[in-house]
Amino acid sequence: MKGVRLWVIAFLAFMTNGAALAGIGQGSAGSVARSIEANHNMAHNIQTAKALGLLAGNPPAKRPGDFFGPFQVDCSVLQMCEVFA
Numbered sequence: 001m002k003g004v005r006l007w008v009i010a011f012l013a014f015m016t017n018g019a020a021l022a023g024i025g026q027g028s029a030g031s032v033a034r035s036i037e038a039n040h041n042m043a044h045n046i047q048t049a050k051a052l053g054l055l056a057g058n059p060p061a062k063r064p065g066d067f068f069g070p071f072q073v074d075c076s077v078l079q080m081c082e083v084f085a
Helices: 004-022 029-053
Strands: none
Touching: 004 029
């Protein structure tokens, strides 16, 4: 390698790692890769925590008002109030 190719490679290497070499680590390629990896790990851990909450051994969360209590029938919804009277 000589001439223009060498300078192009040197310029690209400096642009990718120059900030880290100068002591400003926030702009280096390695710090960008570390932050991407950290974001990926956090997203993976959140998905894992949600999946563990939905395992078969855990009962589903009860929401009030979803179902009538035992033996309670809303006859106005069924339109059969005269049958139950």
